[in-house]
Amino acid sequence: MELVKKLLAGDRRALAHTISLVEDDGPEAHAALAALYPHTGRAHVIGITGAPGTGKSTLVNALARLYRRRQLTVGIVAVDPTSPFSGGALLGDRIRMRDLAGDAGVFIRSMATRGSLGGLAQATGDVILVLDAAGFQRVLVETVGVGQAEVEIASSAHTVVVVTAPGLGDEVQAIKAGVMEIADIFAVNKADREGAEHTVMAIQMMQGLAPQAMVPGSRADDGWEPPILKTVATRGQGVAELLEAIEAHAAYLHESHLFERRERARVLGELEAILQAELLARLRARLPEERLETLVEQVLARRLDPYTAVAQLLESGGSL
Amino acid sequence: MSKRRIRVLIAKPGLDGHDRGAKVVARALRDAGMEVIYTGIRQTPEMIAEAALQEDVDVVGLSILSGAHMALCPRVVELLRQQGMGDVPVLVGGIIPDEDVPALRAAGIRGIFGPGTNTQDIVAFIRRELALQEPEAGER
Numbered sequence: 001m002e003l004v005k006k007l008l009a010g011d012r013r014a015l016a017h018t019i020s021l022v023e024d025d026g027p028e029a030h031a032a033l034a035a036l037y038p039h040t041g042r043a044h045v046i047g048i049t050g051a052p053g054t055g056k057s058t059l060v061n062a063l064a065r066l067y068r069r070r071q072l073t074v075g076i077v078a079v080d081p082t083s084p085f086s087g088g089a090l091l092g093d094r095i096r097m098r099d100l101a102g103d104a105g106v107f108i109r110s111m112a113t114r115g116s117l118g119g120l121a122q123a124t125g126d127v128i129l130v131l132d133a134a135g136f137q138r139v140l141v142e143t144v145g146v147g148q149a150e151v152e153i154a155s156s157a158h159t160v161v162v163v164t165a166p167g168l169g170d171e172v173q174a175i176k177a178g179v180m181e182i183a184d185i186f187a188v189n190k191a192d193r194e195g196a197e198h199t200v201m202a203i204q205m206m207q208g209l210a211p212q213a214m215v216p217g218s219r220a221d222d223g224w225e226p227p228i229l230k231t232v233a234t235r236g237q238g239v240a241e242l243l244e245a246i247e248a249h250a251a252y253l254h255e256s257h258l259f260e261r262r263e264r265a266r267v268l269g270e271l272e273a274i275l276q277a278e279l280l281a282r283l284r285a286r287l288p289e290e291r292l293e294t295l296v297e298q299v300l301a302r303r304l305d306p307y308t309a310v311a312q313l314l315e316s317g318g319s320l
Numbered sequence: 321m322s323k324r325r326i327r328v329l330i331a332k333p334g335l336d337g338h339d340r341g342a343k344v345v346a347r348a349l350r351d352a353g354m355e356v357i358y359t360g361i362r363q364t365p366e367m368i369a370e371a372a373l374q375e376d377v378d379v380v381g382l383s384i385l386s387g388a389h390m391a392l393c394p395r396v397v398e399l400l401r402q403q404g405m406g407d408v409p410v411l412v413g414g415i416i417p418d419e420d421v422p423a424l425r426a427a428g429i430r431g432i433f434g435p436g437t438n439t440q441d442i443v444a445f446i447r448r449e450l451a452l453q454e455p456e457a458g459e460r
Binding site for chain 1: 324325327346347349350351352353354355356357358359360362363364366367370371373374375376403404405
């Protein structure tokens with residue numbers, strides 16, 4: 001593929017085009033990913049997640065600058081939500097990343113969620129692969145501003161930084177939130193504000209309530225104690241320490257062989273998701289449109305329940 | 321089954337910090353189903369061209385109130401051309417005196433929108449421009 005060849009040769013326009021291709025799931029997307037796949041697996045992928053307004057973009061900007069000072073190249077994927085009504089999106093993360101302009105060692109791409117609800121877009125994983133294949137050594141993925149359940153980043157990133165800020169809510173919020181469980185590192189940003197110590201303590205307390213290895217298979221099971229770091233991203237304070245923590249976590253993943261374990265789980269999940277989508281598409285292609293309509297009518301009229309309807313669908317679909 | 325959407329870069333080159341107009345337009349384009357990348361104020365033409373490339377946008381919209389449009393607009397068009405994006409339409413909105421319009425058009429600015437423009441006219445203009453390039457570039 002010409003496009004892929006150009007991308008691998010360092011052509012930035014080809015890179016941008018390829019990202020669009022996989023984002024739009026266009027006809028050549030799968031061929032492009034197949035050609036790129038052997039060149040992936042080298043980047044360390046860092047997820048930056050947290051509630052809206054905690055300073056994720058500014059932190060990404062500061063981290064990327066520091067990585068550049070260490071001669072490491074950085075790809076950035078910044079995800080913002082798609083409007084559920086118009087299907088349009090306002091992607092504003094670049095506003096906070098202007099320091100990175102003009103540097104050929106950085107590539108920033110904004111993505112809209114396009115209906116996905118897990119904090120990322122459906123194609124974010126594939127866009128990470130494209131940046132990885134293009135040779136970026138660190139890929140920073142900024143999720144949408146999340147609430148409590150958008151934890152998809154945990155399966156896309158090697159290291160997850162959960163960003164919080166003082167004054168966002170009481171500590172009970174911190175305890176119940178699913179997002180808190182996926183953190184490999186906590187960053188309490190805007191730490192120059194009142195209440196920063198309180199936020200740090202709330203996270204510490206939460207960690208104390210959930211001793212290691214209580215939930216098998218969860219991140220708490222992996223022997224890594226997520227450090228809590230205070231940062232002031234606008235002034236660059238604490239960012240070097242955050243970078244060190246990320247690199248320490250990367251090293252830990254490899255030394256403890258957790259990396260392989262997680263990659264294995266990620267690939268399995270990926271295969272299952274693709275299989276699911278592919279089977280659904282094949283079944284749909286095989287069934288006449290009226291068949292589905294008829295079943296919808298029957299379920300609406302309470303003559304059939306949804307489970308029986310699906311069983312009937314699968315029977316009439318034949319073997320896949 | 322392409323999920324293609326129109327991607328637009330909205331940028332404010334130059335030194336004035338009044339971005340209300342740019343935000344109103346960005347919001348209107350979003351509500352029309354487009355993906356709008358908003359870069360914020362004080363962008364150099366180089367920063368705008370770089371963002372347009374990385375984001376692989378279909379359209380670039382510039383908002384200029386400072387009076388520097390005669391210097392900034394042709395520079396953006398030229399940089400886009402240099403990086404092989406000469407087919408990407410560039411629009412400018414803001415305070416543009418009538419006597420500057422012919423020169424801006426000659427420099428390759430496709431659309432010029434003054435104060436009081438109905439945002440729906442901008443939406444329609446973008447759809448028309450892209451429809452001329454490729455039939456399926458509209459909303460899928």
